[in-house]
Amino acid sequence: MPLASLRVPELSLILLVGTTGSGKSTFARRLFKPTEIVSSDHCRALVADDENDQSATPDAFELLHYLVGKRLKRGLLTVVDATNVQPEARKSLAELARQYHCLPVAVVLDVPEAVAAERNRQRPDRQQMGAHVLPMQRQQLRKGLKRLREEGFRQIYHLNGVEEIDAVENIRRDPLYSNRRDDRGPFDIIGDVHGCYLELVELLAELGYAVEEEPRLDERDLGVRVTPPAGRRALFLGDLVDRGTASPQVLRLVMSMVQSGAALCVPGNHDIKLLRYLGGKNVSAKHGFAETLEQLAAESDTFKNQVRQFIDGLVSHYVLDDGRLVVAHAGMREEMQGRGSGAVRAFALFGETTGEIDEFGLPVRYNWAAEYRGRAMVVYGHTPVPQPEWLNGTIDIDTGCVFGGRLTALRYPERELVSVAAHQVYSEPVRPLHHAQIAAETQLTAQQRHDEVLDIRDVTGKQQISTRLAHSVTIREENAIAALEVMSRFALSPKWLLYLPPTMSPSETSALPGLLEHPAEAFEYYKRQGVERVVCEEKHMGSRAVVVLARDEEAVRRHFGIVGEGFGKCYTRTGRNFFTDANLEQAFLARLRGAFTAAGFWEQFGTEWVCLDAELLPWSAKAQELIKNQYAAVAAAANGALPQVQHVLEQATTRGLDGSEALLSHYTARRTAAEQYTEAYRRYSWPVHSIDDLRLAPFHLLATAGRTYFDKDHQWHMETLRTICAADPSLLLATNYRVVSLQDPAAVESAIAWWNNLTEQGGEGMVVKPFDYIARTRRGVVQPALKCRGREYLRIIYGPDYLLPHNLERLRERGIKSKRSLALREFALGVEGLERFVAGAPLREVHQCVFGVLALESEAVDPRL
């Protein structure tokens, strides 16, 4: 009976097996997408311009393997259109399938030699083919047919004759059993039970499950019924049996729950061992199996049969909730998730070992979780640990109940741990349960210990960083190169670097006489974006500083995993420590902490740490070398040379030289400009001898334990920080600001007057921000801030002569588009990094964002903007 439909696993490598002229290409084209077919003829053509050039065969097959490998790696079904009649050819492809944990399928197209020969005769390109080729291939094919199964092909379709081949109408792609992406939970994931029935029932009660005994009307009745809390289900991580005192009861309970849909279950290595025993295999009674054997002796054959069927039906692992959750007894590497192969099953049951044996005679487990980079949370058990600890989004929740530890459940998606203590030590572990704690001398969490060293592959090369504000931000390789050097040579430990501030764009260029920037353009921008209210904040012309501050060193250890580096840091926009003088740093941080404590901040916000965005004054505190080498030097040169120029020009005018008057007035103007420039830079520079010369003006309260404050408006930030500033007004500077409704012309006018007043006195200017921290329009996020800098201040930026008419005219041609795009990308990365940090993400995920901001800062954008 010819098959109309061939069933294959959705992720499989399908080998078409057939002689030349058997119709493989036609078959493939008829039933698969063109991109799913990798053909040896096509590969030959690609490397030799001739699909019949047999000398190109080795290169063509190398290419074919490469293409197949890439597709399988990416999880795509692939069809190999080649004769595949030789066992070597099939073997290497089957190996490739195994390497990527896909199932190999063989579809044999078996047509009579006469048919194949006739087809070849009709193809002009096959006239050169030797007469011996087809009979030889026929012979190889027939020989190979019997060996396919032992070569590892899980499914084999032998289509005998043209009729059977033509009868196939479609290919049915079966989802893998492990694929439960549509199942979104919520779940209560329960670790290794090992026959601890009492504790299991207590844990279920704790989780809100009602467990009731049921009368057993039939031999097949399990005698227990569990009702889960509304909408929830349990998810057992396997190793239900062995070592404990009540393995059959545990099985009965779990089987009943799985049967009624109240639970899912994946198998553990102990369960599989039991299955082997029940299937009649010889199994050793070690590792707690003797107890199970004894307990099972009293059970009926019907029950044992039920157990056998139950375990046999378990799927090695599950991919759940749209790929966000993976459960398996011993964990699952990213590249194996949702795939099917012997190796995947073995990994799910046993995990990975290094091949070494430890001092207790047990195999040393390879810590695959340390390398885990996957998007999915992986919850697993198998290895008893004293405390479940998150590592790279994975967690082992086997807390060794049977060894006298606890039975633990993880509530998903809440990420809450619930556990009950063991009633007794049912079994003595070979390796002491608290062995792992010896390594934890430093008292850091597993994640913190792991994060001591980050991997270079996470930051170098071209990077794409997904952010919640801007989809994906691309970091170009050349920018990563610059950032790697700066990060390595100058930055603080990445553990301190939660955040680097984004760059800020100026307002559009003003057309008003004698001005390059004016608030009108900033207001206009936000109005155009549909923003109704803005906040104007005075700019202090300090240096941008990020402060990470904790109550004490203990809190730094707990939250940042840093030991022996103090209770806080203040760093620059490139992640460099603000202070080179340790005493000054200490004095500064102590004063700052004092202010937060005095303001009752820690209690009010329920936190032990805080991250602030601020300006540190004076500018010269950090930039003294820059000021000396550049700003003061320019002033010294100008003020030295220009009076002499003026003098000789005055002499020339005395001589009445034609044109000397104009030149004299030009240079006199430049002399005045140089003097004004000197005044401008001086205003922001004063020597720092002690803490008394420093001021900190915080303007964003970025984050505290477990949360960020991007959901709060800028008025909230300003007011919250004002109360803290009040606690130490000689160090902390509360920033003046005003809220402006853009629909109210009077308010806008008055804000402009305020700016005029600030800048006429030489002030740097102000920053205009949308009232909300994150303001969106239909087109996306709007600029988080625009700066409007004063006329005097800009002398420092654009040079002494920038206001001379001919110069200003040309400077107005500046373009701000790339600066704005950069500001938005950096803003998105900054928010993302902090959100990741407060959500407890591994450091590399936070560091990627921080590194990204630094890399973007090396992009070629006019630094005067």
Next chain:
Amino acid sequence: MLLTITTTRQPATDLGYLLHKNPARMQAVELAYGRAHIFYPEATAERCTVALLLDIDPVSLVRNRRGPAGEGFALEQYVNDRPYVASSFLSVAIAKAFNTALNGTCKDRPELPEQQWPFEATVAVVPAPSAELLRRMFEPLGYSVQLQDYPLEPNLPEWGPSRYYTLQLRHPAVCLRDLLSHLYVLIPVLDNDKHYWVGEHEVEKLLSKGGDWLPRHPEREFITRRYLLNLAAYTRPALERLLDGDTSTNVELDAAGVELRSSGDGATLALGALASSPEQPTTEKRNLHDMRLEHVAAEIGRLGAKRVLDLGCGEGKLLRLLLQNRTIEYVLGMDVSYQALTRAQQRLGLPDMAPRQRQRLDLIQGSLLYHDPRLSGFDAAAVVEVIEHLDEGRLNSFEQVVFGKAKPGVVFVTTPNVSYNQKFEKLHAGEFRHADHRFEWTRAEFEAWAAGVAERNGYSVQIGPLGPEDPEVGAPSQLATFHRADQQP
């Protein structure tokens, strides 16, 4: 920005013939970066002064990428002293405005160029590393030199003097041609900045202006070298943007004297020569660093190592030594500075290496603070004068990356011995040898660190002196040799 030349040789107004510029008119020549005005503030028979006044256009300087860091976007590019100082721009203006005088020709009065007149030249203002250097440049040429200096910031006297001077030269009898060529050549030499505008052929042109006076000048070597070196104007725009202009000039003092090193660019030698006397070149000190490298290379050779890592390879000096050893099959050089790697690539002739040689060497950018699987599987690693460039707090990461993860069979770590610093006369107490050094250790400190590293990571360690030993303070550097537990020391 201003050059005036005065003569009192009578009739003084003959200066106008000599310069081919009419004293009665304001004149100007256009330059690529602005213009130069030529006029006479005084023109009498007794005394005649010509002024060459530069009007450098800062905006076009930026737009045409002729300013400092020509291709960069560092803020320095926009606010700089170029419009106010005498720099290579002045030399260009001299060549353009006084072309005939510089060449010693005078159509109308052919006898004048050969005459030696009393001249007084004033340049406002000249950037120079020191007043002493200005004198050393001009006094051997017969000038009496008068200088006016300027404070860096009059309001903050503690900041000291600026590097700008008004330079006044007086000569009783000199040909104008020679006076102009002296200024033409020496002004750019004095200026610390690179000549972004010079091409190689222009250097030759410049040196030819030296005519026959340069070979006799006692500072000829310095003058020549300064030109050639300043040519190598490597820019690293991306990095400079990040450093906030904080590319502090790094100073390393070595052995008995001085080796000034401007953070890894070509200015090294020039500054070195400047600081020491020119008769006694810096070879002795440079040898110490070479010796350090040769010692480590020899040790690696002695091991018979086949795969070798050079961590912090810089410009590839050690790599070159390692490649000379035929036993070594493969060398991987790593540095965090992409710029250094680019230069290493050039110096080692990587692009043109024969295929077999090429296969023996790879250069990668990497960091000693990030785990890097490319560093695994090596027999030996050299970490020469590198750790002191890391913040002490980050040595833990360094340790894990090198000893915990990469785990080479043998690791050579060298670092300065701080006790030896007292032998450096130019070094103040408490000052490090190099501005980028984060720490310098005593022998005891280095030993304690090395012992801890060895113990924590399954290595054994021996420590020894590196360089000629002083009975009291030891050798200038120290070397720790770590052997992995499975390696025979």
